[in-house]
Amino acid sequence: MCRNIRPLHNFEPEATTQEVRDAALQYVRKVSGMPKPSQANTEVFERAVAEIAHTTEHLLAELVTSAPPKDREVEREKARARNAKRFPQSAAS
Known part of the structure; x- marks a missing residue:
């Protein structure tokens, strides 16, 4: 139905709307x-999405951390490497 929700905090550049x-x-x-x-x-569904998005933006704006921001591209490459290891291409192809 839907993919896992990905972390949005502490990335450079910040998460977009x-x-x-x-x-x-x-x-x-x-x-x-x-x-x-x-x-x-539809109306209640869309209202819930808007309210959760609004609350999430406030949450992300107010969270603090001493860790340096993660680079989106580096994290994306790490995820690709994990997926390649989990789901190797079939040798019979």
């Missing part, structure tokens, strides 16, 4: 059990 909204959408999909709401639930 779209990334925060995407995470909120994933959360609402997971909690509601609906990948797409019915017409009757």
